[in-house]
Amino acid sequence: MLPIVLTPETARIGLIGEGEALERRRALLAGAGITPIPVLPEGDLGDLRILFVAGLPTDLSEVLAARARRAGILVNVEDVPSLCDFHVPAIVRRGDLLFSVSTRGRAPGLARRLREWLEERFGPEWEVFSAELGEARTRWRGEGASAADISVRTRKIIEEKGWLG
Incomplete structure (x- = not known):
């Protein structure tokens, strides 16, 4: 796949x-x-x-x-x-954030249940979170930040805001 x-x-x-x-x-x-x-x-x-x-x-x-x-x-x-x-695939869409689950068409019920699980854990607020990080990334790139630096900054924001618990 x-x-x-x-x-x-x-x-x-x-x-x-x-x-x-x-x-x-x-x-x-x-x-x-x-x-x-x-x-x-x-x-x-x-x-x-x-x-x-x-x-x-x-x-x-x-x-x-x-x-x-x-x-x-x-x-x-x-x-x-x-x-x-x-x-x-089964899809969860939160703005530009996209989760997909596939079983190659062999177990659609499993894919559907995993989609539901993702929907429960990643609510509509993730559209805002994703947009915020996207805007920050654009700004950082404009400032000349390297890909490695952007990765570190992204992780820092996610951790500081507690988005993943």
């Missing part, structure tokens, strides 16, 4: 599907700041890099996955691991 974080400004992500599954994927992408490109079953996949398929019959999902792969597009078909080039 290789976890990555995509930059919303450059992600070319398509979305096709129906019903609740489609809306779950749309909400996932919106939470990441991504407006997906709508795809029609027989439509052009254009210059997509990733395609999400959700809530469609298996036979149509198989056809779409095969088309995407032939075009060099990574595909995720919700709840059909055998048709997926990648899996979407």
